[in-house]
Amino acid sequence: MRAVPLAYIARNLWVRRVTTVLTAAGMALVVYVFATVLMMTEGIRTTLVATGQPDNVLVLRKGAGAEINSGISRTQAAILETLPGIATDAAGHPLVSKEPVILNNLVKRGTGRPSNVAMRGTGERGLVLRPQVRIVEGRMFRPGSAEVIAGRAVAAGFAGVQVGATLRFGGREWTVVGLFDAGRSGFDSEIWADAEQLMAAFRRNAYSSVVFRLADAEADFARATQLIDEDPRLKLEPKREIQFYADQSRALATFISYLGTALAVIFSIGAIVGAMITMFGSVASRVGEIGTLRALGFRRGAVLSAFLLEALGLALVGGVLGLAGASFMQAVDISTTNFATFSELAFQFTLTPEIAVQAMVFALVMGLAGGFLPAWRAARLKIVDCLRAA
Numbered sequence: 001m002r003a004v005p006l007a008y009i010a011r012n013l014w015v016r017r018v019t020t021v022l023t024a025a026g027m028a029l030v031v032y033v034f035a036t037v038l039m040m041t042e043g044i045r046t047t048l049v050a051t052g053q054p055d056n057v058l059v060l061r062k063g064a065g066a067e068i069n070s071g072i073s074r075t076q077a078a079i080l081e082t083l084p085g086i087a088t089d090a091a092g093h094p095l096v097s098k099e100p101v102i103l104n105n106l107v108k109r110g111t112g113r114p115s116n117v118a119m120r121g122t123g124e125r126g127l128v129l130r131p132q133v134r135i136v137e138g139r140m141f142r143p144g145s146a147e148v149i150a151g152r153a154v155a156a157g158f159a160g161v162q163v164g165a166t167l168r169f170g171g172r173e174w175t176v177v178g179l180f181d182a183g184r185s186g187f188d189s190e191i192w193a194d195a196e197q198l199m200a201a202f203r204r205n206a207y208s209s210v211v212f213r214l215a216d217a218e219a220d221f222a223r224a225t226q227l228i229d230e231d232p233r234l235k236l237e238p239k240r241e242i243q244f245y246a247d248q249s250r251a252l253a254t255f256i257s258y259l260g261t262a263l264a265v266i267f268s269i270g271a272i273v274g275a276m277i278t279m280f281g282s283v284a285s286r287v288g289e290i291g292t293l294r295a296l297g298f299r300r301g302a303v304l305s306a307f308l309l310e311a312l313g314l315a316l317v318g319g320v321l322g323l324a325g326a327s328f329m330q331a332v333d334i335s336t337t338n339f340a341t342f343s344e345l346a347f348q349f350t351l352t353p354e355i356a357v358q359a360m361v362f363a364l365v366m367g368l369a370g371g372f373l374p375a376w377r378a379a380r381l382k383i384v385d386c387l388r389a390a
Helices: 006-015 017-049 074-081 124-129 152-157 195-201 219-230 241-285 287-295 300-331 353-380 383-389
Strands: 056-061 096-099 101-107 114-122 134-138 147-151 166-169 172-181 190-194 209-213 236-240 333-337 344-348
Touching: 017 241, 017 300, 017 333, 017 344, 017 353, 056 219, 056 241, 074 096, 074 209, 096 114, 096 124, 096 195, 114 124, 114 195, 114 344, 124 209, 147 152, 152 172, 152 333, 152 344, 190 195, 219 236, 236 241, 241 300, 241 353, 300 353
Parallel strands: 114 190, 147 172
Antiparallel strands: 056 209, 056 236, 096 209, 101 114, 134 172, 147 190, 166 172, 333 344
């Protein structure tokens, strides 16, 4: 079976360039929405996964899904410090950070509305355990003082958070002495203070979590987990830090993915109908050409393929335009409420090769769905009827 030349197909798209552009633009909008949703989901996942370190272990109260509803007593924290296999610093001290995590309201820039910000109590060892965190302005807070350092995203998104400013929470005045960059991880959306001072200000007697680094991430994790499970004093649950934050991202990312995909599918129905109308119009205006092609020996399958390729060409143009528009979203910083912690989480849209492929496949499926019936109609036309109509 001879195939209709691709040059003929491309020429027909060019001749009808106005309708081609309008139809492709409709598809581009749908692809833009679809790709943006996937980029948002990937951005949230990437931000939270980047928060954890593969050789760190985070311990919570058993059954607690997040740090804000966990509680670890001082006695339990002291026992965790003595576990074998914990890495030590240059001075021989175990790399363990006992951390309270508390939510506090701050006013957002622009809107003036309050939103939750996570306050983390930590210290020098907390910095060592998070190598992606670095002070970019000011200095680290002094142990035992009412000083705090703020993440890059908090400083950008909330009013009055800059070096030298004073924040009031927990019935005390706290001075912002530094800003830190956490490499676009979840820590960028937190404020850090001395753990003991934060607990005293909010009258807390228990830590939210204990984080420690293993000397051997593979061999020591199973041993540490077994020791924690077997100790009746420790009703605690250890997790690899990177896995904990991956789990934190799942609920929010899944919700956005389902909601956005549903909207994209609804919009795609309109794009498919638009492509179908365009292709039916093309068939109606080219009845004579179809008859000539059939008279020259092109079979029904060749005509069907030619019109399907035109529809796929429309979808390809729309897919490329929509994906190109979505790629600019990578320069946008956005924040939302993390369902696991009910605190503000800042992230960026993230475009990956997998998302680009999914978006283009989605566009081609729309083109195929919108072009099949018109192509089938064109292929079923009889030669005599076509030539008589011409």
